[in-house]
Amino acid sequence: MGINNLLKFMKPYVESVHIKKYAGKRVGIDAYSWLHKGAYSCSMEVCLDMEGDKKTRFLQYFMHRIGMLRHYKITPVVVFDGGSIPCKAATEDGRHRKRKTNRDLAMEKLKEGDTDAASELFQRAVNITPQMAHQLIQILRSENVEFVVAPYEADAQLAYLASLETEKGGIVAIISEDSDLLAYNCPAVVFKMDRYGKGEEIILKNAINVAGRKPSFMYFDRELFTGMCILAGCDFLPSVPGIGIVKAYNLVAKYRNLDRVLSVLKLEKGQVVPEDYPTAFRQALAVFQHARVYDAASKKLKPLNPLTPELLQGDNGDLDFLGPDLSPSIAVAIAEGNLNPCTMEAFNHFPQSGYKHSLSYPDSARQLSTQEATGSMQEGCFTVVSCHKTVKKRIRGDMPLDGIKSSSEGEHMTVISEEVLHESETSALKKLGFPFRNEAFVQKEPAPLRSTPNIPSNNPFKKRKIDDEVQLNEAMSTAEQASEVTEVEKPEIFTATQKSEESIDSKLIKPKGKRIGEKLLKQSNPKHVSSKVCSILNFFSRV
């Protein structure tokens, strides 16, 4: 993730800091990095989409850190990834394949009964889904934590916020693990921040155009710095074989002009430089400089930096490599966390699961340790049947909970949805004694279920692909069902812990629909994309 070896190369500019230096300021958070770290503590539960309190640990991890920032009087602004842009498709596919391989291996180990090896592999297979991000968003809403879902890259959105004044919603620094932020020219990035707020910071203006330290960026400007990052290899474009961060730096420092660097590269490396490298390079540069971001003031998308006449004229003004433009209504719905940017489906509002309201930082820290000490809060869970809107509101916390009928005989169960597993995996897990969702329904609640499509996807809102019109139509029809579901009252099944009177410890269990999350928008063919995106947009403007 990020720029190859950039952080190592920038070591002389790294300073140890404590996040409290930003007391009274607004600080941006790259949600993906904390979601991912948080998911380590429940990787198997996340990978197998199991139900249960343990799975919500990633939420606790996240909110603990939010609490810590608030403790130091920092205003956190959480930024989520949206869809992925075309030139990142190769990177995304590679990651997806690796995760799948690890998950398959983990399942094998699990079948063999080697749970240690399995959990290690599950950790490498962890993937943050839009549903997980949405769960977090609901908690952020209830805790009044500011957030925004980027139309595409969270990094670009963070860079945009960093360019705004505080009064206009700007942020002064960013907490992340992704070195891409430096390529986006973010002014201050805190990496490797621990749970106490200690981290390592790079402030770009201490490097660019400043003499003294080595490597010196004395005659660099922001564009040259970004160019150096791309040459070294980034998520959008792998580096030319034989070129790493050091050679990239030397080329840029020597020629101080990116076009010249590309010419020299071709001269020196010849055939090794792919035919379309200069074009791909310029597109990558354009992404870092002009990525589409959400502008909260105008409530629509805009480029990170104003588009240049060259960009508007070149390639017939086709800017789809930045990710397709989105209509303002779609952009707002995505930014505010109401529309899944991968599937373009409305998120179904369902109560947060098993997550206890976060408290102030020291309190929440204490609470976490108390939970560990007492073993679990999972005993004596109950199941709420036939929930209607009013009950849902109550469980969400919008209304008091009194009067809800509950069946107290149910015990807490870890439930796995069979749809995400192969048949052999299912039977192996059953042998190991894991209960499954469907079984849970059969055993406990034969109540009718209306399915809402719940689409597993691979990144926190990433992956957009569609194979053909048929699948697009499938997406449309399931999305149509989803919008019906949000409007029509119908029986649904909830589980909630018995101790949840004042909390939001409840969960809507819903069967899974078709797996279309990875089939929206074919990235490899931008022209293909336009017509389909267009029909998606038309569809949603109707909704």
Next chain:
DNA sequence: GCAGCGTTAATAT
């Protein structure tokens, strides 16, 4: 000196 590869440790509790 550098890129690039493989190995290992750490991520979280």
Next chain:
DNA sequence: TTAACGCTGC
């Protein structure tokens, strides 16, 4: 997943 380290070949 990545960072860090050591080794190897150019």
